[in-house]
Amino acid sequence: MKPDLATITAFVTVARAGGFREGARLSGGSASRLSDQIRRLESQLGVRLFNRSTRSVALTEAGEGLLNRLSPALDEMELALDVVNSYRNRPAGMLKLNVPTAAARLVLPDIIPAFLAAYPDIRVEVITEENFVDVLAEGCDAGIRYDESLEQDMIAVPIGPRTQKFAAAASHEYLRKHGMPEHPRDLLDHACLRGRFASGALHPWEFERGDETIELNPTGPLLVRPGGGTDLAVQAACAGTGIIYLFEDWLAPYFDRGDLIPVLADWWPHFPGPKLYYPGRRLVPTPLRTFIDFIKTQPVRASR
Incomplete structure (x- = not known):
């Protein structure tokens, strides 16, 4: 017996979700039903599609090949059905x-x-x-x-917004102890709070004024992953740990409350x-x- 559309859809759902529980959550069904459908599909095809353990579910080589061939067809089918939405x-x-x-x-x-x-x-x-x-x-x-x-x-x-700015900032306490930088290169002698992406790359600090552009990689006591760790870096800056470089819009509430002071504001770069x-x-x-x-x-x- 050939696999039906529901069984094929169950396979793609589990493969994309990376597991039966997440697949059930996304599809609104049950993990046990998805598991039964996958076992039935593997029996019909005569090949194992997933390697299962108590902690993970991963596609086999055969499963990867099947998913690569099925995904475009199912995506197009979903889009074709979505045309009805326009009515x-x-x-x-x-x-x-x-x-x-x-x-x-x-x-x-x-x-x-x-x-x-x-x-x-x-x-x-x-x-x-x-x-x-x-x-x-x-x-x-x-x-x-x-x-x-x-x-x-x-x-x-x-x-x-069509344009935004990066801003540098520090607390009153930090600037009282260490002084206000007068030029971007002065940051090389300051404690700077940096971000490192998952790839390992550090986001450089860029500054511009008139025709002059400067790119720096200062160092400091705190390194965070952009995204989830950014609020920690902001709070550390407010506590006087160092200078932070971030979206001006992100730092705006802290400027308004006086928790942070603009640093090198005439050097802040615009970007699309x-x-x-x-x-x-x-x-x-x-x-x-x-x-x-x-x-x-x-x-x-x-x-x-």
Whole structure:
């Protein structure tokens, strides 16, 4: 007996989710039912598709090959069914976005609540990820990133402020003890709070004034992973541990309260705002198309 569509869909769900429990959560079914469907599929095909242990579920080589062949077909089928969405009075469905923490904190709060209020039948899932990823491989509809090189078939749409600034800051206590830097190179003699990406790369500190541009890699007592560790670095700066370099919009509330003092403000560099990117090689799902149309109608918020 040939595998039916439900069984094939169960296989893809578990493979993409990386396990039966997560697959059940995403599909709204049960882990035991998914497990039964996978065992039935393996029996019908006569090959093991997953290596299972008490702690993990991983695709075998045969499973990898099957997933690679099935995924494009199922994606196209979902998109074909989504065409029906355009005949509804109100768009519906799931929109899954992959974004950096900075965008989730500084850009989406001005957009997502209003979007959900305007389209109550659309649900949004936001995944924070600092690395540039293949949004399709991650099961997302679109991503938001800053100034990365996109693949040739990607489409990019501006979202949020069109320009932003990086800012350097320190507490009153730190500056009282160590003095105010007068030039970016003075930072090489200061305690600087840095961020290291998962790749191991350190984000350089860039400064500009007029035609002069300076890029530095200062050192300091604290190194964090951008995203989850950024708030720790900010709190450490407020406590007098060192100088922080971050989005001006992120630091704005701390400036307003007096917890942090601007450092080298006339050297802060401007950079292009974020972009929403998505694959241009396939039909755009209705929730994503609705979101794109929505952000195009929103007033552009100026950075601080």
